[in-house]
Amino acid sequence: MTIGFRQAIRGAVAAFLAILILSGAQAFSAGPGEGEALLAKVGAKYATAQTLSARFRQEVPLANLGIVRKAAGDLYFARPSKMRWEYKKPDNQMFLADGEFLYFRPTDSKQVFKRKIGEGALGGKIPLLLFFGKGEMASMFAVESSEPVRKGAATAMRLVPKGDGAPEVKRIDLVIENEQLHIVEIHIYDKLGGTNHLYLEGIVFNPSLPADQFRFKKPAGTEVVTG
Numbered sequence: 001m002t003i004g005f006r007q008a009i010r011g012a013v014a015a016f017l018a019i020l021i022l023s024g025a026q027a028f029s030a031g032p033g034e035g036e037a038l039l040a041k042v043g044a045k046y047a048t049a050q051t052l053s054a055r056f057r058q059e060v061p062l063a064n065l066g067i068v069r070k071a072a073g074d075l076y077f078a079r080p081s082k083m084r085w086e087y088k089k090p091d092n093q094m095f096l097a098d099g100e101f102l103y104f105r106p107t108d109s110k111q112v113f114k115r116k117i118g119e120g121a122l123g124g125k126i127p128l129l130l131f132f133g134k135g136e137m138a139s140m141f142a143v144e145s146s147e148p149v150r151k152g153a154a155t156a157m158r159l160v161p162k163g164d165g166a167p168e169v170k171r172i173d174l175v176i177e178n179e180q181l182h183i184v185e186i187h188i189y190d191k192l193g194g195t196n197h198l199y200l201e202g203i204v205f206n207p208s209l210p211a212d213q214f215r216f217k218k219p220a221g222t223e224v225v226t227g
Contacts (some may be wrong), residue, residue: 021080030155035146045205052077053207056085057199076207082214088091093136105219112218114226141172154178167191 057143060069072087080099087093098119105112141159149156159172168190175185185196197224218224 003101016215033143033222035143035145035155038146038155038176039143039157042183043178044181045181050079051206051209053202053209054200055202059197059199061195061197063193076209076213077099078209078214084214096214096216098216101216103216103224105222110222112222112224114224144171149175152178154184 002008008030022030052137053074054073057072057074058070061067062069071087071089071093073086075086076084081097082099083097085093087095093107094103094105096103100117102115102117105110109222136214142162146155146157148154155176155178157174159174161167161169161171170189171190172185172187172189173187176182177184182200182203184200184203188196
């Protein structure tokens, strides 16, 4: 089962959310708890990343259908607003953000959907901040809890919105690998009951990426549909 445009955006939003929260994580460091201290350390590391690559596995439960959409592939990230998701399982798909537009081509489709990055295209204020924000997200969330997992090798952390700064989000759960300070799981729960789960591995900070990594190239035999 393929990942649709909305699910692709949710995956992109989840990754950007974690990265941008952590890039401004010094906002959490004033708290005395171990969770805030760990998050500040992770934030200091992620703040140095101009590019990032990883392998991902994504699960999007569709409660109304009683199924879970699953996908896997490779992702690439570059500040401030560029991403490339290459879906390889169960089907080949492409999701690209080139800094100005979003492009998505469903499996075996003759159409590529193009949308300008903005609140209307992404579905609200929070996704827009994820693409263009500069750490504002950190001031919107607080560490509610943190606990050791994976026999103490990682820490599970729950972030909740402060006030009404993130009305779309109910909570965000992260799993952080303690030794290398990598985010290895991202779970977003929205207030409409939707969830998105991302599992990351093979994370590389500041990889050298080709100059055209985030440049859209129209596949032969396709048309670009704007809107």
